[in-house]
Amino acid sequence: MPARNHTKWKQVPGQLKAGEYVSSKIYSDEKIFKQEMNKIFSKVWVPVCHESELPEPDRFRTTTIAGVPILVVKDNEGKIHALANTSERRPSGKIEKEVGFLDVPDYLHCDVKFGGFVWVTLNENPPTMEEWVDGSFDCMKESLNAEPLDVFHYHKAIIPCNYKLWHDTNSEFYHDYLHFHNRVTGFNDSYFARENKCFNNGHVNVGSFEVQYDQYEGFESREELSFPYLPTNHWEMIDMFPGINFNLRGSALRVDVMTPLSPDKVMIEFRGLGLKSDTPEQRLIRQRHHNSIWGPFGRNLHEDLLAVTTQQGTMHNHAEERRILHGRHENNTIHDEVGMRHYYDEWGKWMNMNPSNPEEVYA
Numbered sequence: 001m002p003a004r005n006h007t008k009w010k011q012v013p014g015q016l017k018a019g020e021y022v023s024s025k026i027y028s029d030e031k032i033f034k035q036e037m038n039k040i041f042s043k044v045w046v047p048v049c050h051e052s053e054l055p056e057p058d059r060f061r062t063t064t065i066a067g068v069p070i071l072v073v074k075d076n077e078g079k080i081h082a083l084a085n086t087s088e089r090r091p092s093g094k095i096e097k098e099v100g101f102l103d104v105p106d107y108l109h110c111d112v113k114f115g116g117f118v119w120v121t122l123n124e125n126p127p128t129m130e131e132w133v134d135g136s137f138d139c140m141k142e143s144l145n146a147e148p149l150d151v152f153h154y155h156k157a158i159i160p161c162n163y164k165l166w167h168d169t170n171s172e173f174y175h176d177y178l179h180f181h182n183r184v185t186g187f188n189d190s191y192f193a194r195e196n197k198c199f200n201n202g203h204v205n206v207g208s209f210e211v212q213y214d215q216y217e218g219f220e221s222r223e224e225l226s227f228p229y230l231p232t233n234h235w236e237m238i239d240m241f242p243g244i245n246f247n248l249r250g251s252a253l254r255v256d257v258m259t260p261l262s263p264d265k266v267m268i269e270f271r272g273l274g275l276k277s278d279t280p281e282q283r284l285i286r287q288r289h290h291n292s293i294w295g296p297f298g299r300n301l302h303e304d305l306l307a308v309t310t311q312q313g314t315m316h317n318h319a320e321e322r323r324i325l326h327g328r329h330e331n332n333t334i335h336d337e338v339g340m341r342h343y344y345d346e347w348g349k350w351m352n353m354n355p356s357n358p359e360e361v362y363a
């Protein structure tokens with residue numbers, strides 16, 4: 001194939017169909033970002049924390065959804081509430097009684113579901129959690145609901161990239177070639193047969209397979225501590241619209257929650273969870289399994305963080321418009337971009353905007 005000249009670089013990829021590419025503008029345009037906050041983030045359910053982070057009455061955590069400060073708190077009966085946060089500046093802690101948060105009448109919709117996550121929405125008339133997730137949790141809900149879970153790892157990262165790029169790195173798997181760990185523990189026939197499955201509201205499952213941890217010299221099998229009902233060493237994954245990821249790898253659950261801060265800045269909260277019933281020895285092993293891949297200095301996570309940062313650099317608001325191609329079709333198997341197409345189609349509906357050309361309405 002001859003090298004492309006400048007005119008060819010600028011052309012819309014003519015051989016691709018609608019929905020098989022998106023414009024780089026949707027990752028960097030300030031006006032589009034504001035619309036995403038109003039049209040998407042202020043309507044969806046967000047798992048703002050886990051119930052184990054609110055272990056007793058009056059314990060709270062704060063966050064924001066679509067720029068709105070939120071506080072979640074446990075009452076004396078053990079029920080968890082969410083409300084608009086008007087005065088608490090700490091990220092977490094215990095409420096002083098005289099502050100009287102719980103007298104504030106305007107509670108937000110809040111539900112504790114799917115392994116004890118505290119889901120909150122600003123939507124005044126939201127779908128139920130079951131309607132919202134559709135069937136996307138079927139792949140792991142037995143494992144998450146079998147017994148109480150506990151957060152054993154938390155870190156957050158503020159990354160100079162658009163939140164959708166973090167979604168993308170969790171959704172498309174051909175970037176697995178970047179991860180030496182994943183190549184040596186995964187690249188076999190059952191890996192390449194993993195199947196992407198799409199659900200209503202833009203959610204996607206990446207099918208499971210058995211990871212060969214012991215192929216990575218110095219690592220061990222995760223057989224003994226695999227989550228309940230999860231086949232030994234299996235790896236289940238849910239990519240939720242518009243940017244939440246549940247990633248269950250044998251003995252450890254990782255959950256990413258994204259809080260977009262600007263078109264080119266996102267805060268990602270990373271939680272690692274195990275079983276509350278763990279002995280101290282089991283907990284240490286689980287933490288090692290989690291952190292050796294996904295901790296800030298693990299084998300895998302920083303590779304993704306660096307990749308998305310450099311991707312964003314090519315899609316600066318003042319850079320020439322580019323197209324990100326999603327045209328790979330392989331019978332929905334692991335490197336088929338069906339999950340990406342499904343996500344951006346959903347995004348287009350919510351935004352009433354064509355992700356391939358943001359000047360046009362969704363068709």
Ligand SMILES: [Fe+2]
Nearest residue numbers: 169175179304
């Ligand atoms: Fe990755």
